[in-house]
Amino acid sequence: MKKQPVSVKEQDSAIRAKSFEEVVLGFSEENALEEASRCIQCKEPKCISGCPVGINIKGFIKKITEKDYDGAYFTIREKNNFPSICGRVCPAEYQCRRVCVFTKKGEPFASKEAINIHFLERFVGDHGAKKSLQVKADNDAKLSKMKVAVVGSGPAGLCCAGELARRGIKVVIFEGLHKTGGVLRYGIPPFRLPRNILDSEINSLKKLGVEINTNYIVGKAKTIDELFKEGYSAIFLGLGAGIPSFMGIPGENLCNIYSANEFLTRVNLMSAEKFPEYHTPVTIGKHIVVIGGGNTAMDAARVAIRLQNMNGIKPDTTIVYRRTEVEMPARRLEIEHAKEEGVKFDLLVKPEEFVGDEKGFVKKMRASRCKLGEPDASGRRRPEVIPNSSFEVDCDEAVVAIGLGANKILTSVTPELTTDKYGDVTVNPETMATSIKGVFAGGDIVGGEGTVIEAMGMAKRASVAIVDYLLKL
Amino acid sequence: MKVLNKEVLTENQGVRVVKLIILAPDIARKAKAGQFVVLMVKEEGERIPLTIVNTDIVKGTITIIAQEAGFTTKLLARAAEGESLYSIVGPLGHPTEIKKYGKVILVGGGVGIAEIYPVAKAMKQAGNFVTAIIGSRSKELLILERELKEACDELIVMTDDGSYGRKGFVTEALKELLEKSKQDLVYAVGPIPMMKAVSMVTKPFGVHTLVSLNALMVDGTGMCGCCRVSVGGKVKFSCVDGPEFEASEVDWQELQKRNSVYNEKEKHICQLKKL
Numbered sequence: 077m078k079k080q081p082v083s084v085k086e087q088d089s090a091i092r093a094k095s096f097e098e099v100v101l102g103f104s105e106e107n108a109l110e111e112a113s114r115c116i117q118c119k120e121p122k123c124i125s126g127c128p129v130g131i132n133i134k135g136f137i138k139k140i141t142e143k144d145y146d147g148a149y150f151t152i153r154e155k156n157n158f159p160s161i162c163g164r165v166c167p168a169e170y171q172c173r174r175v176c177v178f179t180k181k182g183e184p185f186a187s188k189e190a191i192n193i194h195f196l197e198r199f200v201g202d203h204g205a206k207k208s209l210q211v212k213a214d215n216d217a218k219l220s221k222m223k224v225a226v227v228g229s230g231p232a233g234l235c236c237a238g239e240l241a242r243r244g245i246k247v248v249i250f251e252g253l254h255k256t257g258g259v260l261r262y263g264i265p266p267f268r269l270p271r272n273i274l275d276s277e278i279n280s281l282k283k284l285g286v287e288i289n290t291n292y293i294v295g296k297a298k299t300i301d302e303l304f305k306e307g308y309s310a311i312f313l314g315l316g317a318g319i320p321s322f323m324g325i326p327g328e329n330l331c332n333i334y335s336a337n338e339f340l341t342r343v344n345l346m347s348a349e350k351f352p353e354y355h356t357p358v359t360i361g362k363h364i365v366v367i368g369g370g371n372t373a374m375d376a377a378r379v380a381i382r383l384q385n386m387n388g389i390k391p392d393t394t395i396v397y398r399r400t401e402v403e404m405p406a407r408r409l410e411i412e413h414a415k416e417e418g419v420k421f422d423l424l425v426k427p428e429e430f431v432g433d434e435k436g437f438v439k440k441m442r443a444s445r446c447k448l449g450e451p452d453a454s455g456r457r458r459p460e461v462i463p464n465s466s467f468e469v470d471c472d473e474a475v476v477a478i479g480l481g482a483n484k485i486l487t488s489v490t491p492e493l494t495t496d497k498y499g500d501v502t503v504n505p506e507t508m509a510t511s512i513k514g515v516f517a518g519g520d521i522v523g524g525e526g527t528v529i530e531a532m533g534m535a536k537r538a539s540v541a542i543v544d545y546l547l548k549l
Numbered sequence: 550m551k552v553l554n555k556e557v558l559t560e561n562q563g564v565r566v567v568k569l570i571i572l573a574p575d576i577a578r579k580a581k582a583g584q585f586v587v588l589m590v591k592e593e594g595e596r597i598p599l600t601i602v603n604t605d606i607v608k609g610t611i612t613i614i615a616q617e618a619g620f621t622t623k624l625l626a627r628a629a630e631g632e633s634l635y636s637i638v639g640p641l642g643h644p645t646e647i648k649k650y651g652k653v654i655l656v657g658g659g660v661g662i663a664e665i666y667p668v669a670k671a672m673k674q675a676g677n678f679v680t681a682i683i684g685s686r687s688k689e690l691l692i693l694e695r696e697l698k699e700a701c702d703e704l705i706v707m708t709d710d711g712s713y714g715r716k717g718f719v720t721e722a723l724k725e726l727l728e729k730s731k732q733d734l735v736y737a738v739g740p741i742p743m744m745k746a747v748s749m750v751t752k753p754f755g756v757h758t759l760v761s762l763n764a765l766m767v768d769g770t771g772m773c774g775c776c777r778v779s780v781g782g783k784v785k786f787s788c789v790d791g792p793e794f795e796a797s798e799v800d801w802q803e804l805q806k807r808n809s810v811y812n813e814k815e816k817h818i819c820q821l822k823k824l
């Protein structure tokens with residue numbers, strides 16, 4: 077008889093919707109052993125091809141079954157610097173698990189029988205962190221004299237820094253914000269990625285000798301040219317997709333209409349939920365609408381409903397999305413979690429206008445109903461507005477989470493750096509080399525909004541090319 | 550990030566303006582007139598934007614001048630000499646376009662007087678004939694008069710109550726100047742109602758008028774969209790597209806409203822923390 081998938085422990089939804097404590101509690105050793113034993117160790121494992129960095133999934137799962145958790149850790153670390161982060165945020169159901177043999181053919185995302193690779197990865201990552209397992213740096217005479225600058229401390233920058241430091245190269249990270257992590261810190265809430273996990277993964281970089289300068293915007297405080305003149309031999313750009321998109325509908329600049337980036341930054345980076353102990357305020361509406369269907373929208377809605385609960389407001393947070401749940405790009409688990417926590421979903425709805433009161437604060441959203449038409453360029457069925465279906469809902473706060481564009485703060489002052497029509501940096505996809513000699517790029521600034529692991533995949537490719545480049549200097 | 554020197558410029562009628570000299574060599578080296586920093590006083594603090602009023606590349610310092618508005622500026626004003634601020638990042642925003650325009654009028658109201666000072670110096674150096682019109686409620690609240698007198702060709706002081714200089718608003722002096730002779734640029738910084746009034750005065754004269762907007766900000770790098778303003782019917786992020794914009798195109802009402810979002814909360818934190 078086929079073994080049933082092991083379900084993961086989670087905090088009770090009624091309790092967790094009132095706090096920022098981690099929701100998924102993860103696998104115990106027993107759980108991990110049982111889940112790992114379900115893997116049939118395929119001769120030609122598909123899962124590995126589904127992983128953007130090609131982790132030896134079959135291999136590390138085997139090591140778990142042998143109770144060799146250190147071995148499993150180092151197996152993952154061959155390809156992935158941050159297993160505790162990826163084990164928590166990877167959209168595995170679109171990646172490794174989707175192509176696991178247990179997923180039924182033709183499914184848009186992994187079947188629930190697919191091996192829970194991400195939970196196993198998290199188990200192994202947390203084991204490594206607990207034991208402070210450390211990968212050692214090489215000692216190459218030539219490379220250890222080299223210095224490389226990494227711009228941006230999101231997953232792309234952190235990953236590239238880690239890879240280079242492991243080769244013995246001196247790496248200095250420059251980060252514009254006052255804290256490191258990029259979206260991992262200002263976007264993804266602590267109930268999905270606890271800060272001690274993020275900090276310990278970043279600390280392991282410091283132990284490898286990586287130096288981090290926060291409050292430092294390259295392009296403003298220093299140009300690319302100046303970095304080269306200061307003796308950096310190569311530069312990696314992990315600038316991210318830092319510009320929020322808006323819908324361009326009337327009333328969108330009314331008070332209490334946030335971009336998801338602002339809303340999440342106020343809370344995740346500036347701890348606005350602890351106002352006035354922390355000094356950054358955030359609005360907590362009685363009726364909050366969140367527009368969008370991606371991870372950003374799920375995070376914003378789940379933060380919103382927590383703020384309402386924590387402030388004694390009857391929870392009323394609604395996700396408004398133009399398509400249906402199947403087309404939502406968010407992680408399936410987070411959609412489930414949002415529902416369990418009481419977030420409402422109003423699907424096939426297109427916002428048309430926000431209406432404000434005399435003081436300029438939003439009080440209503442006017443929207444139309446949609447139906448799905450033919451697939452568009454993204455391959456998803458296009459939402460079409462149903463004529464005369466317009467309706468109004470009360471809302472005293474709205475969060476717009478419909479997408480992010482390229483961060484331009486460096487590219488706009490560096491004309492030699494070629495970008496495409498979206499403002500993304502153009503690269504040679506094999507080496508991630510940009511139009512400037514010695515400058516490489518990766519992550520969302522290259523591929524547009526993507527995933528943590530894709531950003532790391534690109535950063536890794538870049539790190540290999542950077543080492544090549546340095547060795548030829 | 551160390552505060553090397555602090556001076557109270559004025560403390561009267563509930564208005565307190567302080568000048569801080571802060572060690573920030575990398576910012577000092579790069580800062581140009583019109584640019585700003587975003588700083589945090591404490592780790593639990595909020596991020597606020599403040600104009601870079603002066604720099605000293607040799608000493609590696611920048612000067613900021615802040616008026617106590619709410620909790621964070623009050624905290625900042627209480628920072629002691631020798632104390633380190635939690636964070637400071639910059640220089641941010643586009644520098645003012647400095648070139649030879651001809652005749653330039655700079656209008657500063659309240660703490661906006663501090664913000665026109667670096668522009669005055671740069672405009673003068675670029676060979677312009679620079680007139681500054683500065684205004685405050687009363688004599689005691691006026692700042693940087695001596696410095697601006699040195700930096701400009703002509704200085705007009707206005708006070709609301711007539712306790713010093715001429716009685717009246719800065720816009721009156723501005724209108725007279727525009728009527729008297731052709732001017733090539735008007736540059737104004739101050740409270741929103743003042744900048745709006747300046748824009749109304751200059752419009753019939755068709756003179757190029759720039760204002761430096763004080764939208765609420767979080768990151769200051771274009772990431773959050775908090776600072777969005779409508780200019781010429783288009784949405785702009787004032788931290789990266791500005792902070793300066795053509796005055797006649799700004800949606801003042803929207804800016805004023807958006808700046809009021811946290812008024813209640815700010816009052817609450819000040820009362821609670823007794824600042």
Ligand SMILES: Cc1cc2nc3c(=O)[nH]c(=O)nc-3n(C[C@H](O)[C@H](O)[C@H](O)COP(=O)(O)OP(=O)(O)OC[C@H]3O[C@@H](n4cnc5c(N)ncnc54)[C@H](O)[C@@H]3O)c2cc1C
Pocket residue numbers: 165166167227228229230231232233250251252253256257258259260263264292293294295314315316317318340371372373375407483485486518519520521525526527528529531
């Ligand atoms: C709310 C939210 C939730 C998400 N959830 C998930 C998820 O569950 N799973 C998943 O896989 N992906 C998720 N994503 C997507 C994922 O976070 C991104 O794909 C990933 O962070 C991109 O990494 P990056 O390193 O390219 O950029 P970023 O994480 O954006 O980091 C870029 C960093 O560079 C800094 N920077 C930019 N310009 C400069 C400069 N000139 N000088 C100095 N520093 C600079 C920025 O301040 C920032 O810290 C989510 C995204 C968001 C917004």
Ligand SMILES: Cc1cc2nc3c(=O)[nH]c(=O)nc-3n(C[C@H](O)[C@H](O)[C@H](O)COP(=O)(O)OP(=O)(O)OC[C@H]3O[C@@H](n4cnc5c(N)ncnc54)[C@H](O)[C@@H]3O)c2cc1C
Pocket residue numbers: 585597598599600601614615616617618619620621622623660663664762763764765766792808809810811812815
């Ligand atoms: C680019 C830029 C440059 C600036 N330069 C200076 C400067 O050189 N000196 C200076 O004193 N101030 C300057 N400001 C304004 C300064 O940022 C605010 O006074 C400060 O953020 C207020 O913080 P707070 O916590 O003390 O006050 P809050 O408690 O946040 O606000 C108190 C009151 O001031 C209003 N307010 C808050 N922020 C602003 C703002 N940005 N503009 C106008 N009103 C606001 C609020 O609506 C509230 O009524 C600048 C603003 C910008 C955007």
Ligand code: SF4
Pocket residue numbers: 114115116117118121122123124133134137175176177178191193
């Ligand atoms: S595809 Fe699934 S079952 Fe096969 S090796 Fe990978 S995880 Fe195990």
Ligand code: FES
Pocket residue numbers: 765766767768769770771772773774775776777786787788789
């Ligand atoms: S302050 Fe965040 S975008 Fe301007």
